[in-house]
Amino acid sequence: MMRRAIYPGSFDPITNGHTDLLRRGAQLFDEVLLAIVADLPNVRVIGYSGLTVDLAREYGIHVVLRGLRTVSDFEFEFQLANMSRRLLPGLETVFLAPQEGNACISSTLVRDIARHGGAIDEFVHPIVATALRNKKSS
Secondary structure, eight states: OOOEEEOOOOOTTOOHHHHHHHHHHHHHSSEEEESSOOOSTTEEEOOOOSOHHHHHHHHTOOEEEEEOOSHHHHHHHHHHHHHHHHHSTTOEEEEEOOOGGGTTOOHHHHHHHHHTTOOOTTTSOHHHHHHHHHHHHO
């Protein structure tokens, strides 16, 4: 049986922390479903709206991949994992901690730094940095 996982999130913007977790998740699973990033051969890019459990059911996936940076992340993610398992019995959540250098990165902070003209290049892929700069200037 193919080991597949979903890595859901708004990824607005996708950061190096997200990409780090995706790359490490791609080493654990045969296929990871994620919106936005497509440079890994076993990562399929999809978009969806609605509940992650419905997406998992549609694709026959039994694992959700999530990242934990802080204790507050854990509290929210723990509730989400338990509710998801209640809605779809057998759906498991695998938590990955970011590499130390990515632990402080969040999409909200990156958006705020970019909005105020700060340097974001060390936090996001160069394509994302360019897109954020272009968005600010338009």
